[in-house]
Amino acid sequence: MSRLSKKNLLASLALMTFTSQLVAAQLALPTPPAAPSAVVQTSDPATQTLPSWTVTRSFEQLGRASDTLLLGINSSEQVEFSLRRDRIATDARLQLQYTPSPSLIPTVSHLRIYLNDVLAGVVPIEKDQLGRQTTQQVALDPRLIADFNRLRLEFVGHYTDICEDPANNTLWINISRASEITLQEQALSLKNDLAFFPLPFFDPRNSNKLVLPFVFADNPTLGEQKAAAILASYFGSQSNWRGAEFPVLFNTLPSVQSKEATQPSIVFATNDHRPAFLSDLEKYPAVQAPVVQLIDHPDAPYSKILLVMGRNEEDLATAAKALALGGQLLRGQRATIDKVQTLQPRKPYDAPAWMRTDRPVRFAELITYPQQLQVSGLQPRPITLDVNLPPDLFVWRNQGIPLRTQYRYTAPSANDDSRLNISLNDQFITSLPLLAKGTSSLEELRLAVLANDSANATDKLIVPSLKIGDRNRLRFDFNFASTVGSAQRDRCQTILPADTQAIIDEDSTIDLSGYHHYINMPDLKAFARSGFPFSRMADMSESIVVIPKQTTPTLVSTLLESVASISARTGYPAFALRLSDDWNSASKEDADLLLLGQLAPDLRDNPDMNLLLQRQHDMLVQPYNNSGIKESNRRGPNDVDNNQPANRVEVSAQAPIAAIMGMQSPHHNQRSIVALLGNDDADYSLIRETLGDSGKLNAVAGSVALIRNSGVYSQLVGDTYYVGSLPWWLLLWYQLSEHPVLLAALAVISILLTAFLLWRALRWAADRRLHKDE
Incomplete structure (x- = not known):
């Protein structure tokens, strides 16, 4: 072979070796998932540090309130978690805490871990782990992480090498609720395109509390605060159970720790009243109509700013309504709002988050995700339905609420102890036999649990009305009794369990039509749990929020979070909200009043006043019976004697204190006042903390709720009144009942x-x- 040929051969071998090494290096790197169309890749990623976070969520935070016990016949459990659309996962790990049965055969018994139906790992159960709590880390492939993810655990257990019974009670493994999923999340650079609104300000895939700063010029006007309250109510209705927090800044943008930080914010500005960073009219010219625009934060390119601009305050309100109503029409970096028009006014008690009370409601209207009404397995999970009702629904001494239930199930081989148990708010109602007969057609269940204890298929199911509250959970438990195996000493016989299925039909109905609305007030529990009486109209069209003339960022935050919490209960933004700083005119309106700040002088002179918070002097009236708070909708019409004032206490102190107080409007008998009382920013911070804490909010009840650093103290004192109406004969009977x-x-x-x-x-x-x- 010639010298030239040898050189060419060596060069070719070297090139092939280099190419193979390069391909191997590329294959060794994890391939990120395809980015959404809104994502823009940076021009030079090597020169920029992308924002990154380590996010850890326990199984308890992901909805598993207790440990999970996997059995031989119930061997699978699924945990769901999500990822924001504007992020990708660069690393994922599962830290699994489990305790296996001491009777298992080691190594042969194991756990299979699936991520989005792809086998992610196998965890063998070793001998030294039997009967002991064990922690095991499992690496998950980040390329499998999507916006919605399912982690499935499957238990494969063996206690003997021959003639096993899958239903043997020694086959179990306990999965701790302290198990954790850890993701290394990396931000993606989004286009400034309103087509992705409400991203990046709110993402339903994020289960954390929404934190969204609002920015104003100094001393925001009533109109600016109203527009901000409308938009905050929209985000509150979207965040729902997550909660929402709206920090407020005057004349400055939220500070960022670094250029890689991400913190979206919303700015409100009119042509004549702008924050300082919008003072450049060449870069941000005056607008001639309501305008919304998406821009980058000047100090942090990964943080987005939504500009809500207008010629005046009315334009700001129009732009806020357009963002809440017409988000599907928005696109591009900048959009001009031409018109927002209300075609049909809202009706009382038509909040989307509440069940309708004017007709029978199908279960299909109450489900929140597909296949919610379907289960499988010998020990299936319970089927639950959330039923949210108006708190003033009058269910006193009635015959109950009809529940028409249709269901299908895999018929057992014999008439055994298979049952369907029905409960409401964890209180047992009835149990129905699952018979061994054909179930290809729908079966209608009618039971009379108030009339007798028998399960007669021709009767009508009545939900006991005294168990009904504003938030209810209806639960169906299918329990299948089956002889899975029949292994004996001289005879080995194993039967695989059947794939048992059960479903509650979507055409099942619950009927609350015909019930009246009547409630004993003041009842701060109704306000804390349902936003009542302001939630009676979902758009708050019969409500006025009264605020002080002199405002602060903390006070504006309290306003926004109060309105957002009401909209979270109704599921609808407060488009018709009215704002006022004139108590004299607002108090004469035929509307329910939400008062922020201090009580008006004419209310302080009221002889029935039971609480007064001032900067130098605080006053509280105690009732005769100070042992606790009664349920207002359980009280009779004359259970008020022990609530009359008995003692008066006056205190002077410097530490922060706030209060929530309910009372009747002095000008309208059917209207109520709920006052969020405070003197300074420290007091308002206590109110904000209470509104954002479900535990503290559940402690708010009665007519007065005092809020201190130690917690919430509630009491009922003073006269009560009734809101709503009843037929004369029912009202007479109700009044005479006591x-x-x-x-x-x-x-x-x-x-x-x-x-x-x-x-x-x-x-x-x-x-x-x-x-x-x-």
Whole structure:
């Protein structure tokens, strides 16, 4: 071979070796998932540091309130978690805490881990782990992480090498709720395109509390605060159970720790009233109509700013409504709002988050995700439905709420102990047998649990009304009894369990039509849990928020978070919200009032005043019975004697204190006032903390709730009143129900009067017949 050929051969071998090494290096690197169309790759990634976070969520935070027990016949469990659309996962790990049964055969028994239906790992159960809590880390492929993810654990357990019974009670492994999923999340650079709104300001895939700063010029006007409240209510209705926090800044953007930080924010500005960073009219010219624009933060390119601009305050409100109503029409970096028009006004009690009470409601209207009403397995998970009702629904001493249930299930091989258990708010209602017969057609269930304890398929199911509250959970438990195996000493026989299926049909209905609205007030629990009375109209069209003339960022944050919390209960933004800083005019309006700040002077002079918070002097009135708070919708019409003022306490102190107080409007008997009382920013911070803490919010009840650093103290003191209406005969019966002696006297009088009238009628008939005979 010539020298030239040898050189060419060596060069070719070297090139092939280099190419193979390069390909191997590329294959060794994890390939990130395809980025959304809104993502823009940086021009020089090597010169920029991308924002990155380590996010850890326990199984308890992901919805597993207790440990999970996997059995031989119930061997699978699934945990769901999500990832924001503007992020990708560069690393993922599972830290699994489990305790296996001490009777398992080691190594042969194991756990299979699936991520989005792809086998991610196998965890063998070793001998030294039996009966002991063990922690095991499993690496997950980040390329499998999408916006919504399912982590499935499958238990493969063996306790003997021959003739196993899958239902043997030694086959178990306990998965701790402290197990964790850790993601290394990396930010993606998004286009400034409104087509992706509400991203990046809110992402439903994010289960954390929404934190969204709002920016104003100094001393924002009423109109600016109203526009911000409308937009905050929209984000509150979207965040729902997550909660929402709206820090407010005047004349400055949120500070960022570095250029890689991400913190979206919203800025409100009119042509004549702008924050300082919008003062450059060449870069941000005056607008001629309501405008929304998406820009980058000047100090952090990964942080987005939404500019809500207008010629005046009315334009800001129009732009805020357009963002909440017409987000599907927005596109591009800048959009001009031409028109927002209300075509049909809202009706009372039509909040999307509440179940309708004017007709029977199908279960299909109550489900929140597909296949919610379907389960499988010998020990399937319970089927649950959330039923949210208006808190003023009058269910006193009625015959119950009809529940028409249709269901299908895999028929057992014999008439055994297979049952369907039904409960409401964790209180057992009834149990139905699952019979061994054909179930290809729908079966209608009708039971009378109030009339008798029998399960008669021709009766009608009645939900006990005294168990009904504003938030309810209806639960169906299918329990299948099956002889899976029949292994004996001289005979080995193993039967694989059947693939048992069960479903509650979507055409099942619950009917609350025909019930009246009537509630004993003040009832701060109704406000804390349902936003009542302001949530009666989902758009808050019959509500006025009264704020002080002099405002601060903390006070504006309190306003935004208060309105957002009400919209979170109704599921609808407060488009018709009215804002006022004039108590005299607002108090005369036929509307429910939400008061922020201090009480008006005319309310302080009220002889029934039970609380007064001032900067130098605080006053609280105590009732006779100070042992606790009664449920307002359980009280009779005369259970108020022990609530009358008995003692008055006056204190002077410097530490922060706030309060929530309910009372009747002095000008309208059917209207209420809820006051969020505070003197300074420290007091308002206590109110914000309470509104954002479900535990503290559940402690708010009665007519007064004092808020201190130690917690919330509630009491009911003073006179009560009623909101709503009842038919005269039902109202009379309700008022007399707490006066048995008077009721008995009226009954006796009625009987005597009826007997007298009957005697007079018979006497008149006899006299007429005698005169006729003459």
